[in-house]
Structures are given as structure tokens and as C-alpha cells.
Amino acid sequence: MATNGSGTSHGIARTSRARTEEQRHQELEKIRKYRELEDQVRSQAAQKEFGPELFQLTSKLLRLNPEYYTVWNIRRRSLISGLLSRRSDGSSPLTESPISSQTATTQASSAVSSSSSSDATPPSHESQTTGKSGTIAEDSRNVDGEHEHASNKQQDSDATKAAAEKQDLDVLKSELAFTIPLLLESPKCYWIWSYRLWVLEQAIQRLQVPVARRIWQEELGLATKMLTKDRRNFHAWGYRRHVVATLESASLGGESMVEAEFDYTTHKINQDLSNFSAWHNRSKLIPRLLDERGADDMAREALLNQELGLVREGLNVGPDDQSLWYYHQWLMLNLVDHVGKPTIVPHFTLENRVTYFMREIREIKDLLEDYKDVQLIYESLVDYTLSLCQLEERQPNADEKGELVRWLDKLRKLDPMRSGRWTDLERDIGLKKLRQKQTQ
């Protein structure tokens, strides 16, 4: 297929568009079948015939074209108005009113409260108080705007409830299974990812908490699988963060997963030091990790040392890897830009901070013994020397100025593409004047 996630061609070799008469004929036949299917789906949807037949047709069409967002929406409408046991979603698009645009989770609870008030059949108080775990699931069970279900509801018994929930579970599981091959084929397709999240939200709204929780837990496995196939897929990383946050949330009776997620980034980094997505996630997890561990000053400093050691190990063998340097910058920013932000070592005195900067600068200078022509080394030396001055609220001293001039000269030679940046930098730190003085 010539289109990928963004519906555009990426990495597909340019070939002649010329076709034989037979190829053209075959393509026209393919188009005819596709359009016939599309017409069927659209006309049934226009007449609001959201039955099993339309549902099956959407499966067929989405397998041919998972980018067809309108068909994903038709599929959602089919589920809401038939296959799923009851409507819990008062903000259903069938009403053609735009949503209040809250996140799906909050939407669920507000929709529940707004639709219960206009509900044809008021829920019995008994059933409302039966389950303590998960008010959303319990409430949504009692919400049903459909008149045809009203008589069923009156005879609501534990048995029918259980049967309905079993049906929902089966439907939702089958939806999750449906999207897997599509995701494997189009891992960057926004619509599939967002449909899948919608299905998962339905699980929270319609199923008992432990059941919903099991479903969400399995999603971690999917995120892991997708990130094994493509370690940088930002859809999969975002999905993973969302799944983790939901599993941690009260709606699934969760608890913190920060340790496990931190270990996951270690695992990904050990497999591949250049995986900046993993480094990035690590930088987001560390402040929380320390807080939740209740780390004291010593433990915090130990973690900083551990992280600096980890990056340094990488830099010793791959000093031209941007991912490592970006993470190193984040660690160093914790020392300089620490006011009002979550930071690794809030207790550090100025003297501590200066000591760390001087130590890192020394370590990076050592790299120059083995790697004389790696621009990122010089870039970091300039950056950290200026940060050190900023920390001590002073101008570079004579020795430092000499070094900065040398490093910037080296950067111009090694990295002429960014010469405009080096010129600006030289001007900003007042080295231009210094250089002029030296040459006079």
C-alpha cells in the first residue's frame, strides 16, 4: 500500500506509473469493488441502520483502508446502538451534538450523570449500591436511554446483568483482537490507536473493575510488542504512557507503576543506547521515582551518580550519539535550572553543584584524548563551561576564554553547517571582542 500513517508516501521507491492494459483493468475492478463496499457502508449509515450487517461491512472496509476515520466512527455507532448491551454514553454522536471535549474517562462519568437524569427507567437504588469497586462501571450499568430495552431493565436480575456484562466483554475483546493485525500493518495510523483507546474506555465504563483492569493490563503487552518492532514509534510510547497512567488511576483501582516503568526504560536502553525515546521517558519518571521511594539526600545523590555513570559508559564508546548527550544535558540541567522544578538533588549546595560541573567537564575533556574530532564533545564543553559561569554568577576567566575560543574554532571546522549558530554564540559570550583584541 502506498500510503502509511499520515496518508502520504514514505520510503517507497519512485517507479514508473505506466501500467499494462491488463493491470489497468485489474485496478479498475479493485476500485469498483472498493467503492461498492464503501457505498453500502455509507448508505446504511446515512439511514442509521447500525445493525450487525453494517458492522460486518465496516470490518471489511477497514481491513482495506484503516485510515478511513469516518468508518471507524460508524463502527463505534454500531457498537453503541446494538452490539454492546446498553448505552452508557449520553454524549453519543448520534445526537449530532459535539462532545464537551473532556478526556474519555471524565466524559464517561459526566455522561453517566447527565443521562441518568433523563433516563426513561430510573435505576433501582439497590443495584446502585451493590458494588463498591468502581462507581463508573456500576453507574453505567443503570443507564439506558433506549426504550426498547426498558422492559428488560425492569426485570433486571443478577443473572441478566452478568450475561450482559459477559456479552460486553466478548464484544470488546473481539474489537481489540480486530485491530491487532491492522496495527501491525499500519503502526503509525492515528485512527487505529485512538479507536483502540475508545474500546478500552468502554471496558472501564461497562465492566467490573477487576475485569476491566485485566484488559488494560494486557495492553502493556501490546505496547511492549509494538516497541520491540519499532523502538522509536512515538504512537506506541504515548500509548504506553496512557495505559500506565490509567492502570495507576483510581478508576482501575491501581497503584504506582513507576518502578516497573523505570526498569523498562533501563531494559530498552541496555538493548540500544541510541533510543532517545527511552531516555526521554526515563527523564520524566525519575523525579516521581525519587519522591515515591521517599529518597533521602544520599539516595538522590547516588541516583544522580548512577545516571551520570550510565551515560558516561555510553559516551566512552559512542561520543557522537546525540541521544546520550541530550540525556546528559538533562542531568546537568538538574544542577543548574532547579528552582521551582522537580529535580534530582534539591538539597545540593552551590558548592556541590559547582563540584559536579567541574567533574563532568574534566571527564568530557578526557574523551578528547580518544576522540579529537567529535563535534558534540566540543559543544558540550562550551555549554557546560558557560553553565558553570552562570551558576557562579561570573564571566568566564582568562583560561576559560582561551578554551572557549579554541573549542568554537574546532566547532566551526567540524560543523560548518551550523556556522551561524557558532557566530551567534561567539557574539553572545563576548568572544568576538576578545578575539579582535588578541589579533591586534
Next chain:
Amino acid sequence: MATSFENLPEELQLATSAHVKYIQSLDTRKDEYDYWLTEHLRLNGLYWGLTALHLLGHPEALPRAETIDFVLSCQHPNGGFGAAPGHDAHMLSTVSAVQILAMINAFDELETRGTGKAKVGKFIADLQNRQTGTFAGDEWGEEDTRFLYGAFNALSLLGLLHLVDVDKAVDHIVACANFDGGYGVSPGAESHSGQILTCVAALTIAGRQDLIDTDRLGRWLSERQVASGGLNGRPEKKEDVCYSWWVLGSLEMIGKAHWIDRDKLVAFILRSQDPENGGISDRPGDMVDVWHTCFGLAGLSLLEYPGLQPVDPVYCMPKTTVQRVLGQSWKKTPLSSSAGSI
């Protein structure tokens, strides 16, 4: 600047007439399966094609009346636009509709034959999450900083930005900022050049460029240029012509476009064009498409390639359009980090 491009060998000259023909041919390919598979992008595609034609100096190459008819045929009673007739309304196609109508100066048609501006504005404004400030793409609730930018882009063109909580949206963008100066899809997400343009442009429209760490962001963005001259979207990823827009447009807005090698990027984009059949691809030798054609040309325009119309880095439309609609367009304020002019 212009002189250096004229010295390029013939194969690195811009194939203007081939590109115009390529874009004109896009709607005639109904005997190709791919034409039907991409219908969900039709209105976006029209915006990409029309922008490319305007930048090439051939704004009339697509017939104006038919363009208006098609755009209006995609509108729903609630004011939103779908990708094509029969497709559900969505933020992305609604923004494209507004941009197309802006470029061909047809907002009055929206009043007389469409639902009117006010309903379009309401459709967009209703997609704001009033708790967090961000925007959903449609009624099903997917949220992304792309949609926030789209809302700001279209609403400001319509003169209806007051319909949304701008401060809340700005707070949300700030929450999406990372230590490297960049921005992601949502709070906690990795910096990505596409998302960076949307966040920087939205902050520029809101007049809040003061919230951007321009130095750190400029450094990160400039490091997207790789040896081939092309730009990548994230560290250690492959270069791609479309980042000639996402990266360079962001650099332009923060006054640091001179931090990359312009000549090398021009050559990379031109090597990615199909000089015979027209169109630009992600990398040299790959299949062309209208998306890369639009953003490749917009990049070349920012690079002041001779003969191209100047593009506005905030709106990705000709500066003349933005000037006509808003009374002013984005102005380069070199070496300053002052707030945007809009």
C-alpha cells in the same frame, strides 16, 4: 543569497511547470486505487496542493469556483467540515477548509452558501477541553497539540479566537514543553518537530513567544540537520523533506533559521523532486506526493529560493493571504525573542 542557487547544476533547478501540472493532475487520477484510498485526506490534499500552487506563483491553476463548490460540499450543518462529502466533520479538515477559503478570498461564500463563520467557530470552540485547555479532533475525543494549533490557526483567520480559552490553551502548551526546549503531543510526550511547529505557531498566534526557551529549542532544532543536508524530526531518525517545514518554520519563528545550512537544505529538497513528472518526495528517489510537495516548496520559500512567493511560517500560507486576512503577517525580528506580531 539568490545568486548561489543559480549556480546549481540544471538537475537542481526547481521544476516549476512540472510541479504545477502534477498538482493539477491529482484530481484526475480516479482510475488509480490510491485515489480512493486517500479520500479521507481530500480536503487536506486540496489545501496542500493549493498552497503549493500559490507559492509557485500559479494560484489560478485550480479553478476557483469548483474549489469553493467542493469545499462547501464537505460542510456539515454543525459548521464542521469532513474530508470529503459523506465523511464525518473533523478539526483537521475544518482547518483546511478555512485555509483554502482564506487563500482564494472566499469567506463571503461561507456566509452566503455555507453555514456562516459563526457556526464554524462554534464547531471548533466546542472541541476545546475546558479543563486542560487542549483540543480534541472530533466528538470522539482524541487530543493532540496538532488540534490545538489547528483551532488557533482557523479561529484567528476567522477573527473568532475569543471563542476559546486562550490562556488555558497556552498553559497546556507549556505543560507539553520538555527539557530540550521542544514540545510533544501531550504532557510527558517526547519532543517531535511536527509538534514543535504546532506549539510554537500557537504560542505566536497567542502573542506568547516569551514562554519559549528559544536558545535551547534553537539548538535542538538546528541539530536536526544531517550530513545529506536534510532535516530529521527527532534525534537519530532519518531525514525527510517534510521537516524542511516543521523544523525550519519553527526556527524561522524563533529567529534562528540561520542556524542551519540553507544551501545544503535547498539542494536536498531539490534532489527529492521528480523533475519530469513533478512533485516532491520524502527523500531523493522515492514516490512523490502532494504533502511533501507542499512542505518542500514551503521550505524552499523560507529559504528564499528565487521565484517563489514568500510563505508565512505561522500559517503555512502565502504571506499575502495572511496580510489580506489579518492586516499583517509574521515579520522576521532577527536576534530578538520578542512576542509575535500577530
